[in-house]
Amino acid sequence: MKHYNRIETLLEVMARLRAPEGGCPWDREQTFATIAPYTVEEAYEVADAIERQALSELREELGDLLFQVVFHARIAEEGGHFGFPDVVETVVEKMVRRHPHVFGDEEVEDAEAQTIAWEAQKARERSARAGSRTQSVLDGVAVALPALTRAEKLQKRAARIGFDWPDAHGALEKVREETEEVVEQLEQHDSSALQDELGDLLFACVNLARLARVDPETALRGANSKFERRFRAMEATLERAGRSLDEASLQEMNVEWERVKRSEGKIAGS
Template identity: 55%
Template sequence: MTLNSLNKKYDIQDLLKIMAQLRSPDEGCPWDIEQTFETIAPYTIEEAYEVDDAIRKKDMPALNDELGDLLLQVVFHSQIAAEKNLFNFDNVVSAICDKMIRRHPHVFADAHYRSAEEQTSAWEAQKAVERSTKADHVPSALDGVPTNLPALLRAFKLQKRAARVGFDWPETIQVLDKIQEESIELVEEYQKGTNRAALKEEFGDLLFVMANLGRHMKLDPEECLRSANIKFERRFKEVESKLQEKGIKPENSNLAEMDALWNIVKAEEKQDVIAEN
């Protein structure tokens, strides 16, 4: 197959043909040919994060490109599956269309919901029914939370699922008390300094309950940590810039100097905020 890209408007069929040729044993790309579901999966996750990054930056040209990269991942997996006679791209499209119609009876049938919350409950109930029909499935309130989500996000979702069946503290102050309890246990284990496995467990418990606090406060812990990462990166780069103005590299500075510059950067940011308002 020869595709001339000059002024051509491509469609999904072209993309499917391109991927088929890339995977062709006779005339394909060696790298593409050797890929599997497992080797491609990390790229799929990476592309989803790059879509998210473009949206957060409000970079629409980048979003256009990144959505294409993400679509390529769907086509790539579908091509591998087709070669193994498992399913193909048309099956993927048909399955998601069927699922969306089935899960939106208020749009495609005659169901009626009084609120977004009622619709969400119906959505979750429908998903539970679908999961229960799978062979050898033992129902659980935690069904459907992917194991490969980022750990903080998965903690948030697990706690949200458990809360739906009443396994939750009724008051936020109780979560704050639990954080204090877990913090004390972590300090105690750290002071012992002998059992790394126990220290790891206590640290995990503290992170887990912190995610639960975010849920109680209606804060997305993943989003909060992402914002904290961005803030840290921005401020540290400003510290590096101020050191560079002095002709000093960070590795040739010391904590006291860098901490003082950090405080200056924080104060400058606050002044900028005040000026903007």
């Protein structure tokens, strides 16, 4: 097959995979719903390659994500709904409409002003789609978003109309309040109520991060990486001493954990 770098070739590959005769049985069985988790996974793999600055991997991951778009478009086309050209047309039209300062005569002073204009245009579009239906400031925040991301988006929407803490200190007090409520439920041994309070605490932590101008997703990813790095170092140290994690006591693991933390602190300060 020639011209591997053309989008038309990718569309042909997708059509071949979904062909009733001679296609791939697995690909033919897929639906929007069964493919959706793979789409989300590929988006995260793109983000992971970017975070690690693995540009060779990023090239491949972007291709995998593009393939997901083509897959969904092919399923839609088979159902008589829309095809890949319609997807392209829709996004091009949207980008032109939302950038009148580039494709029209409007002017914006800076990136912040453009963000405000962008959100205003999105609000007008949501209003047009809603028609006679009762509208909400929270319309358009996708339910399927990861909970951490959705919490931040909901909070930002509410903040636009002034429903927000005045600063990060107010949000911090809310975190403390929610922490106390978690403690109370731990003592009550009510798993349902505890889940509810833990959710409130996590939501409050997202609020704190947002008002402190810290991206909560980035902060948590950093914490995950730090935990993994320290755990692996602790694991390796115990292994060198002839001790597996199964054999080591909690006290031994804690001693090594603290040693790793101190070692990292010395390196950071050197």
